[in-house]
Amino acid sequence: MNTDSVSRRHALAGLAGGAALLAAPGVLRAQTKTVAVYTAFVDAVNALAPAFTAATGFTLETVAAGSGELIARVRAEAARPLGDCVISIGGEGIDANSEAFEAYAPAGIDAVRADIKVSDIWSPFSVTVPAVLCVNADLVSEAETPTAWADLADPKWKDRAAYAGADKSGSALIQMLQIVHTAPSDEAGWALFEAMFPNFIVTGSSGAVPRGVAGGEYAVGLTLEDSAQRFIDGGAPMRTVYPTEGVALSADAMALIKGGPNPEGARALLDYVVSPEGQALIVGNFGRRPIRDDVAAPANVPPATELPVNNPDPAWVRAATPKYRELYLALARA
The missing domain is CATH 3.40.190.10 (Periplasmic binding protein-like II)
Structure with missing residues (x-):
């Protein structure tokens, strides 16, 4: 926040x-x-x-x-x-x-x-699954629902996708790193995030993402599994998507x-x-x-055994965190 x-x-x-x-x-x-x-x-x-x-x-x-x-x-x-x-x-x-x-x-x-x-x-x-997608089922049909991180680079999601911001939220930082990590290379992963970012509404708060999706303010958001599940359990018209490239169990x-x-x-x-x-x-x-x-x-x-778990190596995370935080700050200022 x-x-x-x-x-x-x-x-x-x-x-x-x-x-x-x-x-x-x-x-x-x-x-x-x-x-x-x-x-x-x-x-x-x-x-x-x-x-x-x-x-x-x-x-x-x-x-x-x-x-x-x-x-x-x-x-x-x-x-x-x-x-x-x-x-x-x-x-x-x-x-x-x-x-x-x-x-x-x-x-x-x-x-x-x-x-x-x-x-x-x-x-x-x-233990969390910090990088999932929450989707408003009233705004997004089953057929239109993104199933992969790369789907959010499509211009149709411009100003419809919520992201907390890697400079304000630890979970948003992890989400960005997960996207980079699951790509074929770090360079390809960062290029994907750069392509996704213009579509994002940056909320500045991790809690604002699932709350906004649940309320119909956003069609889709990057969030934590448990944050999305609490709104689903409360009756919100939402579904959780575990992107096919992989999620982290951390x-x-x-x-x-x-x-x-x-x-x-x-x-x-x-x-x-x-x-x-x-x-x-x-x-x-x-x-x-x-x-x-x-x-x-x-x-x-879902049991962890049913998830597309793709955990980054902790040593990679430690080395990547300052690098991609700085890249994010430059991207957000541009």
């Missing part, structure tokens, strides 16, 4: 959000039972808060924004951090700014699927902010998220896939 939306003081009794700034550093450091969470998925943090508070005694205070904005905030506050941890953001941004974070292996990390533990700095929060990230005012509380939160209880809450409330095999996957999404 373009501006921070902040919800404060989520204690056991209630989760009313409010637009406010975090308290001054001295105040936060005095409130040792409060964990300051920077998150791109504030609804999930809010849903975890009551049980986490009951289990640990810590309360949660959240700052909600897109992954890029949160990383920029952590960097700006590095001399005197206000946040304790980041939750549910793109891991690429954490890896690219590893000096601002502290490596931590949460309790229970050995139960996490080995294929999604790809960084020593951050831990998985949940994890969003959580990590400790180095020098945060409440490291004990932040570590407790990461421990809770990794636990079976925490994962069951995330799956049950939001349809995310779990990071552990001993927690049941959501019932309303």
Whole structure:
């Protein structure tokens, strides 16, 4: 999102959000039972808060924004951090700014699927399919529905396709990288994205994409599987498309902010998220896939074995992220 939306003081009794700034550093450091969470998925943090508070005694205070904005905030506050941890953001941004974070292996990390533990700095929060298409079924017929990433380069989608923007949204960055990765070469992949981009309406917010498709503002959008599924479950006239070139099955990230005012509380939160209880809450409330095999996957999404999974190599992602972010910024300014 373009501006921070902040919800404060989520204690056991209630989760009313409010637009406010975090308290001054001295105040936060005095409130040792409060964990300051920077998150791109504030609804999930809010849903975890009551049980986490009951289990640990810590309360949660959240700052909600897109992954890029949160990383920029952590960097700006590095001399005197206000946040304790980041939750549910793109891991690429954490890896690219590893000096601002502290490596931590949460309790229970050995139960996490080995294929999604790809960084020593951050831990998985949940498993996502971050790059799918959501299509408004009232605006797009079955015959017209795009089935491949390359379909969105067709001029007929101009001003009908929504994309959050790789400079504002971690999921949008992953979507761009997925398009590049699944092409026959990186050069061909970037050329495809360049051809698609003039058709896009850039929303600046990942949440605005499925919401706009569900409401008929856009015909199609690049989004996360679970974001689309929540609107479908709510009765929206939408369908999810897994592009034939391939989708990624990957994890969003959580990590400790180095020098945060409440490291004990932040570590407790990461421990809770990794636990079976925490994962069951995330799956049950939001349809995310779990990071552990001993927690049941959501019932309303296809099994991973039925998806055209085409995961990029983590080393390629780390090398490609700064390159294609810069190329994207130049493309967006043109």
